[in-house]
Amino acid sequence: MESMPLGPLAVPARYLDAQGQIPQFESVRQAREEMRVPAAAQAADVGAFVDAVGGLVFGDSRDGQDTRRFLTYPAASGTHALELGARLLARLAPARRVYLPTPSWSNHQRIFERAGFAVGSYPYFDAYARQLDVGRLVGFLCRLPEPAIIVLQASCHNPTGCDLSREQWDVVADVIKALGHIPLIDMAYQGLGDGLEQDNYGVAAMVRLGVFTLVAQSCSKIFQLSDARCGSLNAYCPTAQQALPLLQAFQGWNDPQTTIPPSLGIVARVLGQASLRKLWQDELAGMRNRVAAVRSALHKTLCRMSPAWDWSYLTSQRGFFSYDPALHPSETRGYDGRAIVSASGHLGISLITEGNLPEVASVIAQACTP
Numbered sequence: 001m002e003s004m005p006l007g008p009l010a011v012p013a014r015y016l017d018a019q020g021q022i023p024q025f026e027s028v029r030q031a032r033e034e035m036r037v038p039a040a041a042q043a044a045d046v047g048a049f050v051d052a053v054g055g056l057v058f059g060d061s062r063d064g065q066d067t068r069r070f071l072t073y074p075a076a077s078g079t080h081a082l083e084l085g086a087r088l089l090a091r092l093a094p095a096r097r098v099y100l101p102t103p104s105w106s107n108h109q110r111i112f113e114r115a116g117f118a119v120g121s122y123p124y125f126d127a128y129a130r131q132l133d134v135g136r137l138v139g140f141l142c143r144l145p146e147p148a149i150i151v152l153q154a155s156c157h158n159p160t161g162c163d164l165s166r167e168q169w170d171v172v173a174d175v176i177k178a179l180g181h182i183p184l185i186d187m188a189y190q191g192l193g194d195g196l197e198q199d200n201y202g203v204a205a206m207v208r209l210g211v212f213t214l215v216a217q218s219c220s221k222i223f224q225l226s227d228a229r230c231g232s233l234n235a236y237c238p239t240a241q242q243a244l245p246l247l248q249a250f251q252g253w254n255d256p257q258t259t260i261p262p263s264l265g266i267v268a269r270v271l272g273q274a275s276l277r278k279l280w281q282d283e284l285a286g287m288r289n290r291v292a293a294v295r296s297a298l299h300k301t302l303c304r305m306s307p308a309w310d311w312s313y314l315t316s317q318r319g320f321f322s323y324d325p326a327l328h329p330s331e332t333r334g335y336d337g338r339a340i341v342s343a344s345g346h347l348g349i350s351l352i353t354e355g356n357l358p359e360v361a362s363v364i365a366q367a368c369t370p
Contacts, residue, residue: 013158015221015287015295015350025224027280035262045265046175049074050232052271053203057187057217057234059200061207068240073250074264077229078188078218079107084233084253085184085214086115089149092245098149100138101125101137103323105158105186107149119147125160127325130258130313132162138175149186154185154202154215156319159346163193163318166201173205183211188218192291193318203236219267222284224235227262244260291320294352298361305365320350326366 017023038237054072055062062070075081088094098112112119123136141150152172155163164172176183183206190199206213215234219225237243270276299314314322323346352360 013221014226014348015224015291016353018353020353020355022226023224025280025283027270027283028223028266028280029223029275030275031266031273032286034269035265037273040069041084044263045268046074048268048272049230049264051351053217053219053232053266054234056190056196056271057200057203057215057232058207058236059197059204061236065207066240066352068153069237069243071235071237071246073233073252073253075216075231075233076261078186078216078231079111079219081216081218081233082111082184082186083115085216086117087098088214088233088235089182089184090115090117091249093149095146095148095182097146098151098184099140101153101157103159104151105153108186112149112151117189120172120313122150124157125162125323127288130310130324131316132160132164132168134164134168134171138171141172141175141179141181144179144181147182149182149184150176152185152202153185154190155199156189156321158188158319158324159321160323161317161319161321161346161349162323164202166205169202169205171203173209173211176206177209177211182214184214184216187311188214189221189319190217191222192288195288196281196284207236212237212242219263223267223270223280225263225266228261228266230261230263230267248319282365291350293320294349294357297354297357298349301357301361302365305361306368309365309368322347322349324368327364332363 050072054070057072058070072160073084075084096118097120098117099120100108102121103125104121109119120273122140123133125131126133126136153163157163160355175181178326185203185206187200187203190196192201203213203215208353213236215236216231218229220231234264235243235246237246270280286355295314299311302309302311313324317323325345327345327347347364
């Protein structure tokens with residue numbers, strides 16, 4: 001296992017266990033052992049990966065539907081999946097504007113600008129209340145003069161940790177359908193928010209309404225594949241006829257076996273074998289529960305250290321990140337000057353351990369004392 005000190009909290013998209021180590025899943029280790037065959041013999045892994053990951057992304061929403069309306073294409077990572085999605089939309093979609101949440105993952109804008117889109121932003125996070133502002137979000141979508149591509153995050157929003165509730169997803173999906181917008185859902189943390197099925201609710205809501213939807217999915221975090229990432233671009237089309245241009249585009253891209261790492265075989269094996277899948281689900285739940293426990297412990301400690309400050313957002317947010325725009329790196333330095341929060345004010349919850357929590361809480365409390 002690899003150790004990581006407190007310092008890299010400025011780039012917190014990584015998970016540490018309770019001992020401050022980067023863990024390797026036992027389910028992944030066992031799948032790797034089964035894969036000790038030449039790469040050329042792993043051709044069947046592509047088909048198995050497509051079927052298994054497509055099932056993970058769409059869940060029960062595929063049940064009883066024409067499977068030709070659901071497409072999955074392997075990608076080298078979640079970022080690669082986003083790039084493929086942007087390329088596909090640039091080729092096939094009439095919309096030329098993309099809107100990102102404020103704030104959003106820093107790479108989103110670069111990816112879509114590189115694909116030739118004009119990129120704007122929509123209101124998402126109320127910095128004063130430290131919570132989602134769904135009223136302004138919906139109002140913005142309703143006022144757009146023409147259909148656009150709307151980038152959403154399935155769960156564990158990066159960098160705020162604030163996710164849409166089921167009811168809010170339903171409202172957003174209704175508006176997107178009514179106005180002809182195209183949702184592209186970034187799914188990097190499925191299962192690390194409230195659970196695998198709960199975290200794909202937004203995708204299911206779009207499918208239920210028959211909304212053309214793209215999903216850029218990552219396996220990196222949820223399988224702890226830091227050394228060999230993979231992901232997928234997924235599409236739901238209201239009809240099988242509408243899926244044909246996408247299928248042709250997929251087939252026109254490079255053979256995935258030449259660009260996709262062998263880790264897709266690991267994912268296919270873990271999801272395809274009942275015993276490994278159960279072990280993986282337990283390991284994923286362990287990650288989710290530890291992050292939730294860290295949030296609770298940090299909340300309790302900060303309430304004691306700085307009772308005048310409202311720390312409730314720590315336990316209402318989900319995933320690896322927490323966000324407080326009142327925090328600034330210059331005010332939150334650790335003992336040797338290492339930043340605890342990024343320049344945008346988000347905190348790497350997944351990097352906090354029992355050993356460094358007192359230090360983290362102390363410097364945050366000092367920075368936020370009214």
